[in-house]
Amino acid sequence: MSTRRPVVLFDLFGVIACHQRPGALDEMAALSGAPTDAFTTAYWTLRQSYDAGRWTAPQYWTAVLGSLSLTAGSGTIERLRLADMDSWSRVDDRMVTYVRSLREHAEVALLSNIPADHADAFLTAQPWVRDLDHVAFSGKIKAAKPDPAAFRHCIAAMHAAPADFLFVDDRAENVRAAQATGMNGHVFTGREELAAAVDTWLPTP
Structure with a gap:
């Protein structure tokens, strides 16, 4: 009632x-060293756990890079995190x-x-x-x-x-x-x- x-x-x-700033995924892909198409697939496939608070930012970005057979230090992960945040601002x-x-x-x-x-x-x-x-x-x-x-x-x-x-x-x-x-x-x-x-x-x- x-x-x-x-x-x-x-x-x-x-x-x-x-919506996300056009070109942002290309820029993040370049930061990661992955092709844009593969990066975009990983970015969205794994996003729900990050959105729902089940993963922290480092966990999310480690998972994204891992799915692309890439490893990165904390500096690269932080650059990706900040670029991602800016793209939705x-x-x-x-x-x-x-x-x-x-x-x-x-x-x-x-x-x-x-x-x-x-x-x-x-x-x-x-x-x-x-x-x-x-x-x-x-x-x-x-x-x-x-x-x-x-x-x-x-x-x-x-x-x-x-x-x-x-x-x-x-x-x-x-x-x-x-x-x-x-x-x-x-x-x-x-x-x-x-x-x-x-x-x-x-x-x-």
């Missing part, structure tokens, strides 16, 4: 923040403004798949995030979308009912996972379409 506390729960990358300023304006009408929260060390850096660079009503980073809560545990964390942390949430993500599989927990969902395609959907969903004052 809904408590009629509207909560708009946002994904981060692809909605408020930009851009935000859409118009969406940041929109998200902040929504707090006049609803509670606003964030649920992002992001490693713990990336999350710390993002919070430092984007202090507006701390003003939101709740922030859940997968590397911190040990659950990454579309794992239902990630959505249940937000429900419990905000002491709200599932039906109070409108979850916004650019990946349909994550929206379906949120809906399976009882949340409402919207697949993000742009700011104007989102604003119209939110206006329709918000309770009438």
Whole structure:
């Protein structure tokens, strides 16, 4: 049963923040000494454990390099870690403004798949995030979308009912996972379409 506390729960990358910077994987591949295609496959294949907080950054990068039959010292791993972090650092300023304006009408929260060390850096660079009503980073809560545990964390942390949430993500599989927990969902395609959907969903004052 809904408590009629509207909560708009946002994904981060692809909605408020930009997707990974173009060319970043080529640069990281060059740092590692691996071909870009092989590096990209290893990077994404092993990413879930890093996003979900099961691996630290050194464990993740050691696994990536090991899968490529490469070894590297701590200096190379740190350069890869910092290059990776930088590649996910851009935000859409118009969406940041929109998200902040929504707090006049609803509670606003964030649920992002992001490693713990990336999350710390993002919070430092984007202090507006701390003003939101709740922030859940997968590397911190040990659950990454579309794992239902990630959505249940937000429900419990905000002491709200599932039906109070409108979850916004650019990946349909994550929206379906949120809906399976009882949340409402919207697949993000742009700011104007989102604003119209939110206006329709918000309770009438």
